[in-house]
Amino acid sequence: MPSETDFDRAAAERIAGEMRANPRAVVGLSTGRTTARMHALVCEMYRAEPFDTSRITIFGVDEVTGVDRHYAGACYTMLKTEIIDALDIRPENFIMPPTRSDDSERECRDFEAAIEARGGVDIQVLGLGTNGHLGFNQPGTPFESTARISEMDAELEERIRRETSTPSEVHLGGITLGLRSIMHSRRILLAAKGAGKAEIVRRILEGPVTTDAPGSILQLHPACEFLLDTESAKLLSVI
Numbered sequence: 001m002p003s004e005t006d007f008d009r010a011a012a013e014r015i016a017g018e019m020r021a022n023p024r025a026v027v028g029l030s031t032g033r034t035t036a037r038m039h040a041l042v043c044e045m046y047r048a049e050p051f052d053t054s055r056i057t058i059f060g061v062d063e064v065t066g067v068d069r070h071y072a073g074a075c076y077t078m079l080k081t082e083i084i085d086a087l088d089i090r091p092e093n094f095i096m097p098p099t100r101s102d103d104s105e106r107e108c109r110d111f112e113a114a115i116e117a118r119g120g121v122d123i124q125v126l127g128l129g130t131n132g133h134l135g136f137n138q139p140g141t142p143f144e145s146t147a148r149i150s151e152m153d154a155e156l157e158e159r160i161r162r163e164t165s166t167p168s169e170v171h172l173g174g175i176t177l178g179l180r181s182i183m184h185s186r187r188i189l190l191a192a193k194g195a196g197k198a199e200i201v202r203r204i205l206e207g208p209v210t211t212d213a214p215g216s217i218l219q220l221h222p223a224c225e226f227l228l229d230t231e232s233a234k235l236l237s238v239i
């Protein structure tokens with residue numbers, strides 16, 4: 001991908017295209033620096049040429065736990081401000097696990113069940129952690145995992161603690177669809193950009209399929225597209 005705009009546009013076209021083609025599409029999104037701009041472009045496409053979103057379902061692949069849902073860094077709030085409101089997605093069609101709960105196991109089951117009840121995932125957009133994580137599935141996560149409570153990476157946790165003034169005794173974590181759940185998506189779009197992702201992109205695409213780099217499991221998905229910019233692809237042997 002020559003430019004950042006081309007990258008974001010290509011991703012946005014996949015997402016908007018799925019929604020246009022399938023008015024009942026179930027779309028999984030991810031938050032972070034990689035995906036924010038593509039969400040804005042989907043909104044632009046919708047404004048320019050509106051389509052019916054009344055039966056579209058959107059969910060986030062993961063959510064931060066232990067903070068308020070309305071904290072700016074919570075995936076619920078990020079998705080709501082980046083795309084949900086602008087696309088007129090109905091509140092009942094925006095599926096997110098709660099950030100706080102006294103029964104996390106039940107929340108995980110409910111999250112999976114809500115997606116299943118809508119017929120499963122048509123397209124899942126994923127970012128990639130520099131350690132290879134998908135959602136909050138950190139290295140070591142079993143490939144057969146379903147929705148679960150996990151740890152966030154240290155850098156993200158440090159930022160969230162700082163921004164929310166959360167003391168160290170309060171546990172912060174993440175709720176995430178598991179790797180098996182992700183692999184059940186009919187289509188996957190893995191998006192990675194920037195030189196900081198080059199080494200992990202090489203590992204997940206050219207290295208062995210291993211739980212040490214959760215993203216490597218995507219090599220086994222029959223319909224996973226890897227959307228890479230020039231920088232993140234620069235260590236690949238074949239481009």
Ligand code: GLP
Nearest residue numbers: 030031032033034127128129135
């Ligand atoms: C976080 C999120 C992931 C996201 C990843 C990449 O860990 N939990 O869902 O894919 O960050 O973020 P970025 O695109 O900012 O590098």
